[in-house]
Amino acid sequence: MLPRTEVLSLLRSLGVDLPRKTKLSDQELDERLSHTLDSAQYITRVVPNPSLDPNAYPSWFRDSSNQPLLKAVARYNIQEASMNLKSRLTGVANPISELYSNSAMDLRQTLVTIGNGCDTGRFSMVLQDEDRKNGICLRVLEVKKFDKNTPIFLVLFQPSLSGMVHRGSIQWISDQVSAGTARNLLNITATKQEQDLLQRILYANSERLAPSYKPNRAPAEDSFMLSFLIPVGPLEANDAAKYNANDGCSVCGAPASQQCSRCRAVKYCDAGELSFTSKFCQQEDWKSTHRPICNSVQNAKWTSITFLRADQPRPGMYGVRMNRLDIVQHDDDICQRPETFDSSKLLPPLVNTHGTAPFTVKVQVSLDGTEEILVYDEKRTFEALLLRSESPDPTKFDELARVVRSKSSSGAKMFLYAIRTGDWKMDVCLDSFPLHQEW
Incomplete structure (x- = not known):
């Protein structure tokens, strides 16, 4: 078996970025590397x-x-x-x-x-x-x-x-x-x-x-x-999401039930016997990563948004669902996806790779007046579509669109903080923004 540090390094090279101090055992990490390599070969196709x-x-x-x-x-x-x-x-x-x-x-x-x-x-x-x-x-x-x-x-x-x-x-x-x-x-x-x-x-x-x-x-x-x-x-989109998923402690990935007491947006290890570990993880995360996010979102204004998958079929349309992580050489597989869009056939929820932690998304509104908003993260493991016509509260859609159009230099897209709160819901921060990023 390879050393733990090397396994983590190889996983990162394959696009699997686990928590910095993951508590997964050596055996579990080794198995994840094997599964990831199988997926990188698209082994089940052959x-x-x-x-x-x-x-x-x-x-x-x-x-x-x-x-x-x-x-x-x-x-x-x-x-x-x-x-x-x-x-x-x-x-x-x-x-x-x-x-x-x-x-x-x-x-x-x-x-x-x-x-x-x-x-x-x-x-x-x-x-x-x-x-x-x-x-x-x-x-x-x-x-x-x-x-x-x-x-x-x-x-x-x-x-x-x-x-x-x-x-x-x-x-x-x-x-x-x-x-x-x-x-x-x-x-x-x-x-x-x-x-x-x-x-x-x-x-x-x-x-x-x-x-x-x-x-x-x-x-x-x-x-x-x-x-x-x-x-x-x-890795294809589903595999990238599956192997990167973490709903535990944001530092080590261990089961978590505690939250940051200030912003309540990030989870850490369980209390009890692990209380010292939890305190250590939280302190380390505060120093290295969480402080600027926590200070930004602690008293910020958030709004709850209901979304669909960006590739969700919609009535009266015919097309091919494509993702930037689709493999070009598997074009035959992609071309087998055309179907008459039927909104009654809801696609399964997107895998939550971020847990309950805030993450940066790019929010993109249309310039032609179409009442749609596209929201996605850097790896595109999360791609959501907001439709004003499907929103339980259209005023929230309007508010988000207004923020993007008024606060961004382009008037069309900007970076915001988001938190997944359910299979089809997320909270978006409307008055405290991350720095501009190149993606």
Whole structure:
């Protein structure tokens, strides 16, 4: 099992930002990392059943019309696609593409490199860090086609163990040299953290292969494990919300029943035996995070708003529900969403990732007089639509719209504090505002 601090770091790289001092056990954190990696592979799209039988799929190279693996293995969401386009148009580097700053992004780029290697006939590769203390020997046996955008790489792999090169890896590389194929060996620089993610995926996927799949091995590959790789990308909206959810102590995530006595907007650990911990968490949160928010909202004016999901079907309309976290390469999945909008079919409530703590939202009113207001948080795990026609009290809708139009520089959008108070209700602060943010 990886050290706790590394697991938390890997989760953050995948978009899962847990409370700073989460009380989740090491085992629970480890399991969350495994589940998150499964979601980042969109594993249930490819392996809906317990095992994957590669023999059920055609070779990727059988059909010359298939796109290059370099492109097919890439995964990005609508937001990332927009950022990439902006980068190309402006010539300004996209920060999410910077190497060695995010382990999950590094892994995604390595998979693109593996795909490019297969396109050019280089199926054997060594991944190692710059110090060459940690590495993985890997050979792509074959590439199968799940669908037009999803290749399945069947691989044999042998990782180094605790910085020690495995004897099988040494023999494998030696055989490459003896056979005169070492010049085709693909060398990929990968940080230890990236290798940790890759190994987790390889070990997990090895258990998902059908026992009947038994490909030929080279003599030096007897100690290698059999597994598969599929595209890895950013978490989709539902998964991001699920893995980031916290309704406990805002500092450690432990069960909570106490609130800040001043603003009553943030919860902390239970009393009783945990009273010292609770006091510690509250004091730490006050110093590091909560003080400016508490001072802003303590005596502020709040209004209660009823909302719908932003993608809630409405009568007389036909369309496709899309989210900025939708995966571009899963366009077939997105196109299966069209439906005649029926307001009687209420979508389930949005997952509450913020608990009862105040959080910053961007509130956007229409400029064309349409009586709608869009409200969303930075990660877009919360996207709400306010309709004046659906509001139990239209005056509250009008008041919120008036604040945005009068207080914002654009007259159309501004940042406000909000608190979820129910599945379909939230309180919005109308006279104390967070600083402007760039999102």
